[in-house]
Amino acid sequence: MTKTAEIVxxxxxxxxxxxxxxxxxxxxxxxxxxxxxxxxxxxTGRCGAGxxxxxxxxxxxxxxxxxxxxxxxxxxxxxxxTFFRQGGYLxxxxxxxxxxxxxxxxxxxxxxxxxxxxLDTKEVADLVPGINTDxxxxxxxxxxxxxxxxxxxxxxxxxxxxRLGVQIRVCTEVTSVSPVGSGRYEVVTPRDTYxxxxxxxxxxxxxxxxxxxxxxxxxxxxFRHEIAVTEPLKPFLDPMVISLKKGFYFLQSVRGEVVGxxxxxxxxxxxxxxxxxxxxxxxxxxxxxxxxALGKARIIxxxxxxxxxxxxxxxxxxxxxxxxxxxxxxxxxxxxxxLSPIVARLLSELITAGSTSIPIGGLxxxxxxxxxxxxxxxxxx
Amino acid sequence: MTKTVLCHCEDVEIDxxxxxxxxxxxxxxxxxxxxxxxxxxxxxxCCLVQTLRILASLDTPAERKTAGGDAxxxxxxxxxxxxxxxxxxxxxxxxxxxxxxxxxxx
Numbered sequence: 213m214t215k216t217a218e219i220v221x222x223x224x225x226x227x228x229x230x231x232x233x234x235x236x237x238x239x240x241x242x243x244x245x246x247x248x249x250x251x252x253x254x255x256t257g258r259c260g261a262g263x264x265x266x267x268x269x270x271x272x273x274x275x276x277x278x279x280x281x282x283x284x285x286x287x288x289x290x291x292x293x294t295f296f297r298q299g300g301y302l303x304x305x306x307x308x309x310x311x312x313x314x315x316x317x318x319x320x321x322x323x324x325x326x327x328x329x330x331l332d333t334k335e336v337a338d339l340v341p342g343i344n345t346d347x348x349x350x351x352x353x354x355x356x357x358x359x360x361x362x363x364x365x366x367x368x369x370x371x372x373x374x375r376l377g378v379q380i381r382v383c384t385e386v387t388s389v390s391p392v393g394s395g396r397y398e399v400v401t402p403r404d405t406y407x408x409x410x411x412x413x414x415x416x417x418x419x420x421x422x423x424x425x426x427x428x429x430x431x432x433x434x435f436r437h438e439i440a441v442t443e444p445l446k447p448f449l450d451p452m453v454i455s456l457k458k459g460f461y462f463l464q465s466v467r468g469e470v471v472g473x474x475x476x477x478x479x480x481x482x483x484x485x486x487x488x489x490x491x492x493x494x495x496x497x498x499x500x501x502x503x504x505a506l507g508k509a510r511i512i513x514x515x516x517x518x519x520x521x522x523x524x525x526x527x528x529x530x531x532x533x534x535x536x537x538x539x540x541x542x543x544x545x546x547x548x549x550x551l552s553p554i555v556a557r558l559l560s561e562l563i564t565a566g567s568t569s570i571p572i573g574g575l576x577x578x579x580x581x582x583x584x585x586x587x588x589x590x591x592x593x
Numbered sequence: 594m595t596k597t598v599l600c601h602c603e604d605v606e607i608d609x610x611x612x613x614x615x616x617x618x619x620x621x622x623x624x625x626x627x628x629x630x631x632x633x634x635x636x637x638x639c640c641l642v643q644t645l646r647i648l649a650s651l652d653t654p655a656e657r658k659t660a661g662g663d664a665x666x667x668x669x670x671x672x673x674x675x676x677x678x679x680x681x682x683x684x685x686x687x688x689x690x691x692x693x694x695x696x697x698x699x
Contacts, residue, residue, distance in 0.1 A: 493691065497695075508689065514681055514682070
């Protein structure tokens with residue numbers, strides 16, 4: 213059956229649902245979200261759900277800072293407990309080069325209102341009892357960073373969006389998107405076909421495939437990232453502990469499990485989301501090195517998800533020349549969850565008012581055809 | 594009122610399962626994440642089959658909705674009801690043992 217919609221959102225992850233909620237809140241009626249599986253089946257439901265403001269580039273720090281402001285009030289706003297817990301992020305520094313980077317960057321973060329401070333190894337040991345500081349020179353600690361339960365954020369956005377009239381169609385895969393004249397797009401699914409003036413493409417690592425249906429080339433690549441979880445332990449770990457150099461992160465969830473991951477620079481680009489024994493070994497070694505007592509803890513589960521990686525590890529947001537009514541957000545490179553509240557706000561402003569309260573011009577797709585790009589040095593894994 | 598515990602690891606009562614289904618979190622992948630069933634220390638060996646048996650006994654359209662709308666494919670008919678994705682390791686493994694297996698001793 214052919215239906216009409218004001219906006220069709222492709223993707224039922226945190227980007228799609230947060231955008232749908234923000235658009236509905238700004239008065240858009242008749243929004244349809246299309247999700248090929250269940251809500252959060254893609255990267256959102258598989259992510260570490262960390263939320264940090266410790267970034268290297270000013271633009272990234274500002275977006276993350278604004279995201280944290282929204283996360284702090286999100287449970288109340290959505291009427292759904294997101295389990296946002298601000299235990300801070302502790303970025304361990306392992307060599308002189310990293311020390312130089314954080315020493316230079318912390319004052320920039322402070323100037324932008326992010327309360328990061330440098331800790332010496334004794335302060336690190338006091339903050340995290342049981343941590344092994346061998347080889348650690350110092351750490352950067354921001355107490356207002358934190359993490360959520362990603363599904364709770366998804367369900368909170370989904371329920372709030374539905375209360376505002378948004379239709380969310382799960383098990384509804386988009387098989388084709390094409391322009392049909394008079395400024396409208398046709399979005400085809402096995403169930404229904406939608407005619408809409410506005411398409412918002414937020415399909416994670418599949419965003420580029422949807423864009424390709426319209427002849428838009430997006431230079432992102434999917435990469436598998438794996439996570440492992442221990443059995444629940446007594447609460448011992450407040451901050452998320454991360455390393456840029458070693459590419460790991462560890463957190464203790466509110467129900468006590470230690471959850472974390474470690475990157476693999478040899479991982480080829482693919483849509484593979486299978487768990488690997490190789491990751492389990494590397495992760496176990498990294499976790500026991502930082503927390504020797506966890507040698508006695510059991511790993512109960514591991515899984516994998518995809519990073520949608522852009523050439524500069526920064527998101528690709530906004531419009532595309534020659535495709536009026538088409539918008540996208542992708543290429544989050546592992547940071548989509550933490551940025552989603554502010555990205556959703558800005559995209560909903562862009563779609564409904566034509567401009568954004570924080571400039572996102574530097575994040576348009578067109579930057580890749582305009583020469584040099586800058587990568588943020590604070591990318592983990 | 595009697596309490597029937599369905600998932601001992603995550604302390605989920607049978608009434609919580611009914612309530613989750615009623616609120617639209619009734620397909621097995623979502624139910625697992627919403628209630629915690631199958632995600633604790635036993636990883637579902639005590640509760641998953643019981644959960645599926647109860648899901649198979651539910652049959653009204655209202656009970657077949659899931660988070661965000663119609664998901665008959667996810668809820669399925671009872672014949673299609675399936676286990677959630679089973680993830681490694683098969684047994685909970687101590688980190689020391691994992692590393693020993695990989696040839697690293699302390």
